[in-house]
Amino acid sequence: MEKILECCPVCRAKVRGDRTCARCGAELGLLIQVGEMAASLERAAVQALVAGDLDEAESALVQAARLRVSPFGQALLAFVAELRRQPVHYDPERAAEAGQATPGKLAGIKKFFTRFTGKRGDKT
Numbered sequence: 001m002e003k004i005l006e007c008c009p010v011c012r013a014k015v016r017g018d019r020t021c022a023r024c025g026a027e028l029g030l031l032i033q034v035g036e037m038a039a040s041l042e043r044a045a046v047q048a049l050v051a052g053d054l055d056e057a058e059s060a061l062v063q064a065a066r067l068r069v070s071p072f073g074q075a076l077l078a079f080v081a082e083l084r085r086q087p088v089h090y091d092p093e094r095a096a097e098a099g100q101a102t103p104g105k106l107a108g109i110k111k112f113f114t115r116f117t118g119k120r121g122d123k124t
């Protein structure tokens, strides 16, 4: 999972997940909470995109950006804007019927790639 807060906004010390800064003692709990809310909204936006609901995705991303601007959120917003310019009309059910993205096919593709990644990881 992505790290919500990289460093203390007061003294720039690395944050190790504590709710107070280990160096200067600044209270970080609220900042972390707001960051988690933004990350949760970004995940909701991804789910809305998967469901093909651009309005819902955009609304969640705008809300997330009000809390915290992240490269991921900004990329998703740009993606939504691009989809609005060039609608793809992606319909998961129709794609499955056309044999484009069935779970079985995806599993087959993953299996194909693990042949390579599996062997590379082995040292014996």
Ligand SMILES: [Zn+2]
Residues within 6 Å of the ligand: 008, 009, 010, 011, 012, 013, 021, 022, 023, 024, 025, 026
């Ligand atoms: Zn600090």
